[in-house]
Amino acid sequence: MKSAALKLELVRAVTFHCAHSYRVKSWSDEENLKEFGACFSPTGHGHTYRLEAFVTGPVDEVTGMMINLKDLDKILKEAVSLLDGKFLDKEVGEFLDTVPTTEKISLFLFQRLKSALSQTPARLFRLRLFETNDLWVECSEEI
Amino acid sequence: MKCLRTYQFELRGIHSLPSLKEGPHGHHCLLRVQVPGSLDEEEERDFLSFMKSDILKNFDRADWARALAKPPSGENVLQEIFRRLDAFRQNFVFSLELQETKKNLFYLRRAPKKFDA
Numbered sequence: 633m634k635s636a637a638l639k640l641e642l643v644r645a646v647t648f649h650c651a652h653s654y655r656v657k658s659w660s661d662e663e664n665l666k667e668f669g670a671c672f673s674p675t676g677h678g679h680t681y682r683l684e685a686f687v688t689g690p691v692d693e694v695t696g697m698m699i700n701l702k703d704l705d706k707i708l709k710e711a712v713s714l715l716d717g718k719f720l721d722k723e724v725g726e727f728l729d730t731v732p733t734t735e736k737i738s739l740f741l742f743q744r745l746k747s748a749l750s751q752t753p754a755r756l757f758r759l760r761l762f763e764t765n766d767l768w769v770e771c772s773e774e775i
Numbered sequence: 776m777k778c779l780r781t782y783q784f785e786l787r788g789i790h791s792l793p794s795l796k797e798g799p800h801g802h803h804c805l806l807r808v809q810v811p812g813s814l815d816e817e818e819e820r821d822f823l824s825f826m827k828s829d830i831l832k833n834f835d836r837a838d839w840a841r842a843l844a845k846p847p848s849g850e851n852v853l854q855e856i857f858r859r860l861d862a863f864r865q866n867f868v869f870s871l872e873l874q875e876t877k878k879n880l881f882y883l884r885r886a887p888k889k890f891d892a
Contacts, residue, residue, distance in 0.1 A: 638857070638883055640850060645878035686882075691854070695794040696846030701879070702795075 641688050642698050642754070646708045648716040651678040652732040655721065668731075676719060679763050681737070683712060685745055686758035686772075699754035707748045711741055734761055738769040746773075778812030779869055782823075784831060786873070790839040790847035799838075806830075806856070807872040809884075825863045830856055849873055849881045857883050 653676035654668035664672040671677070685708060689698045718724050720732035726740055738761040746756045758772035786804040791797055810822065834856065839847035843855050853873045860868045870884035 638885060640854065641882035641884070642850070643880045643882065691848075691850045694846070696792070696848030696851045697794075698850055700795070 639688060640691065640698070641686050641757075642704075643684050643686050644701065644704050644708060645682055645684045646705070646712055647680055647682050648712040649678060649680050650715050650718050650720050651676045652720040652727070653677070654731050654733070656731060657729065676721075681712075681715075682762040683708065683741060684760040684762075685756060686760075687749060687754040687756055689752075689754040692753070699749075699752050703752060704754070707745065707752075711744045711748065714744070715741075734763045734767065734769045737761060738771050742771050742773075777869075779809045780812045780814060782808045782810070782826075784808070784826060784835070786831075786835045788834055788837055788839045788847075788852070790852075792846060792848060794846065802875050805872075805874040806834075807874070808860070808868060809870040809872075810868055822864075822867075825860075829859055829863070849875050849879070853881045853883045 653673050654671040655664050656667070659667070661672075685704070687699060687704070691698055715724060715737070720727040720737070721730075722728075724732075727736070730736055738759055741761065742756070742759045745759065749756045757774070758770065760768055760770045762768040784806045786806050787801065788804065789799055789801045791799040808826075814822070833842040834852065839852050843851055845851045845855075853871055856873075857868060857871050860871075870882060872880060872882050874880040
């Protein structure tokens with residue numbers, strides 16, 4: 633097989649739940665309502681997010697794996713535990729002054745997962761974050 | 776613009792990964808094969824015939840270890856299926872996807888030469 637022309641990818645998914653509301657603190661309520669509509673609400677609303685992490689790397693000759701799924705699951709669980717069960721813009725420092733959109737949450741998770749996986753043979757190169765079945769963000773980095 | 780066609784097959788395989796101290800267990804996987812969209816009827820017939828006589832014969836309702844010289848991980852199963860398809864017809868398959876579980880899947884796709892999986 634011409635391995636140099638092939639890219640093997642492993643995708644692992646995990647779900648987590650959190651609440652958020654959209655609000656730019658320096659804006660008036662009218663401005664926030666105009667921009668964010670129903671997402672601007674003091675009570676907030678919740679989502680069950682599905683995170684898909686795409687990793688690549690060499691396949692170990694003995695185990696046959698790029699990364700042990702137990703290790704990958706542990707890293708994924710640790711990353712989402714920073715958000716799981718939280719009201720993002722009230723409890724998570726990163727989002728106290730940042731609107732917790734799916735875009736921002738995906739970038740937050742990408743940086744943490746990339747850093748954690750750098751200690752393993754696998755490398756994160758893409759992440760998909762589904763807020764709902766018909767809305768998701770994909771961020772990727774060519775490696 | 777590249778036009779591709781995707782075929783989906785079911786692979787009900789058994790494997791055991793000694794490195795994980797896992798005994799024999801099964802997966803009901805989905806295998807998606809992406810090929811050129813310009814496939815004509817005869818080429819499609821040959822392709823499906825090969826899938827049945829080789830890939831499905833060796834990987835569906837089968838012990839994956841018997842078809843592999845390496846540990847029967849999802850990574851190695853996918854690479855072996857790609858090797859067989861490439862031997863059947865070189866540069867025919869654009870990408871393979873093996874969905875082992877709802878939260879676990881593997882991709883193998885042609886990529887620029889800088890990738891070396």
